[in-house]
Amino acid sequence: MTNLTNLHETQDLQLAIEGMNCASCIKSIEKALLATSGVESASVNFADKRAQVRASVDPQTLIKAVADAGYKATVIHSEADLEAEQEAAERAYLRKMVWKTIAAAIIAIPLLVSGIVYPFLPPLITRMQQFIWLGIGIICLFTMWFAAGHIFAGAWKAFKSHAANMDTLIAIGTGAAWSYSMVVIIFLNYLPAQTRNLYFDTALTIITLVNLGVVLETHARGKTSQAIRRLIGLQPKTARVLRGNKEIDVPIADVVTNDLLRMRPGEKIPVDGVITEGQSTIDEAMLTGEPIPVTKKIGDEVVAGTLNKTGSFIFRATHVGKDTALARIVNMVKQAQNSKPAIGRLADIISAVFVPIVLIIAVITALTWYNFGPQPHLIYMLVTAITVLVIACPCALGLGTPMAVMVGVGKAAEFGVLIRNGDALQQAGRLTTVVLDKTGTITKGQPSVTEIIPTSDYNEAQLLTIAASIETHSEHPLAAAIVQATQTKKLTLQAVNDFIAISGKGVKAKLNNDEILFGNRQLMIDHNVTIDTLTAKANELADRGQTPMYLAQANQLIGILAVADPIKADSKAAVSRLHKLGLKVVMLTGDNRKTANAVAKDVGIDEVFAELLPQDKLAKITLLQDRGEKVGMVGDGINDAPALAKANVGFAIGTGTDVAIESGDVTLMRDSLHGVPDAIASSRATVRNIKQNLFFAFIYNTLGIPIAAGVLYPLIGILLNPIIAGGAMALSSLTIVMNANRLRFFKPAN
């Protein structure tokens, strides 16, 4: 534990408080904390039983102060700790359920064996046998109390509250089986011989199967949240902080904004920050899906959860705790995992009224068998009613959508695709057209010098130096690209005089008393510069989507420099994947038509809207929607905000991890168009999985309940055994969880 007293550093700490039971406890704890030397502020929240403390003391001192006041405090470290606590609680629940299953099975199996395989238990005829079976009935009752006490308690609580759930059905079904058996034992001589059947084996076996189903389902459910656990697990538990002249390892919760942290090769970055010393390559794949490590140097941002590969560096913490990009991603994925697409709403409506309807069906079934069934009426009515109750599975209906969304959204996050909610997930799968903004989406968004073509008397470096020396005075966006090129090549600029910018044509200035002209064809014509020797080359460059600029010295053409915003290496492959998914790809751009067409042709775009003003983009989305298309718009999430909002699904594409995470329906963490087909393919796979689950749940219940009620009996003489019904019920929800888990192995086709 960090000794903060010695460091005199002020920290924000969160303490979990136990033992608070009234509002007055708040005052006692706050008073105890504030009385501790070094505590600047302390505020206790009774609702979440936490204390927020700003202090420059050892956390143990705070824990002791709270303990002296009569309460127990523990330091809350991080989301990962909370998650670990939750996992421990789930494991305890699972262990408890395993024991309950074993207990029920220990009694159920001998009863079943005796009833079906070898009758080692006595028949129910004599008074002595009545006593023996009474004893067995009581043992069964105790076993039911231990193994299914939670089911009966849940059913009772729900009943008192005018609600009904899965527990209601199981409790009534197994309770009826046990109660009837006890009636037979006690009133043996008053009942007709053919009705003297015992159903202890049925009750216990159903409970065994239901519990076993819960165990398997809980185990399988744990896997559905693997993705979020992996994300949370990305953050290390400690950080190496520089304080004074010391380097100390502190818990992650103790790192505050502006702390300096040292990173060594192979370590995970604990919080977001900016490099202040050193450089390294960072693997961001776990967050963005980008497989190639990125080089980071002084002034570059680093993100919590990413891996420092090769170098050692120091960075200043800018975002800690819940403000880190990782924490925000975790939060967004969690929110999305719990949201429901419209497709699941019907199942919700049905499951809300499902259990009372099943209860009514069970009563109607019982009455039908009593009035119209064969002898013994009482047995048939009991068996069919129990079978109806235990076969019905509202859980299957309820689980279908959330399980698939949980796995699907988590899986997408692994590819660097953050899906905001269930509706975005459903809509993304239905898209027919994807609209791409050119600059920054298809292209890198960073114009650069692509070609330097000097005439015979000059070389490339001379040409670039002259152009950059003059362009350094210009504010044109392309000028920056030319100046940047000289910096990359470490060329020295020369002084120029009499700089003039000629709007729409170019620039002119004096260099060593020679007049320099740099601009388009019209600028050269206006100044009687002959450009014939390079006209063909210039046209060829324009056809390739580049912007050619002529450079003349003392009225003599000395060469051409071409500037272009290069297409991202993987844009063409990503567009091809979109085509394979059956989508039409449209490009929007403010650029001139010739450049736009050249880029579109290169990448494989189906339709181009060029020379657009920003507000026109919105109109084009509307136009496409009016044509009946479901439109997904891909943009940077800032400049394209209105168009992203208007589209059926807005994809905000990021540049690494500095993306505005919450800006789109779908956020692509990687600066690659491949995120779009990844997102669409993931969504389609998830929605397909939901449909499979819902189809199964509906079919299971709509076929299972009538069969349990005995509709096949008049036709082919088959009546379902309640034990088989119980097994089917347990398997049905397990089947759905397992089907949802299949999504964990989903991989979008390249």
Place this chain on the structure above:
Amino acid sequence: MLTIIINVIGALLILFIVWWFWLVKTGRQQRAKKGELIKVIVEGGVYTPDSIEAKRDQEINLQFLRKDSSPCAEAVIFADLDMSIDLPIDQPKQIKLKIDKPGVFEFTCPMGMYRGKLLIQ
């Protein structure tokens, strides 16, 4: 005679189910007062209270406490508000809401077994 009795009991049972589960008011309604913290217990398949009345634009402070250890109760979802909160066992979770339009806004567990509603007037 037995036939009549059994049929009458059956019919009464059906009427009872309809009345008990659908027609009776649950008694778990609560009106949100200004600044009041409403504690919602998540246990036994029901939210208590499960019906919370509030006025439009009124700040509603809810505190969910999950006592049910089964995974069904692990989150509460406000589907219409596009919001969800994880509910760790025995750890109160607080949420502040302000809804600017009247209507019924349901909150449920992920499986839709636990059900509650916000009635905004």
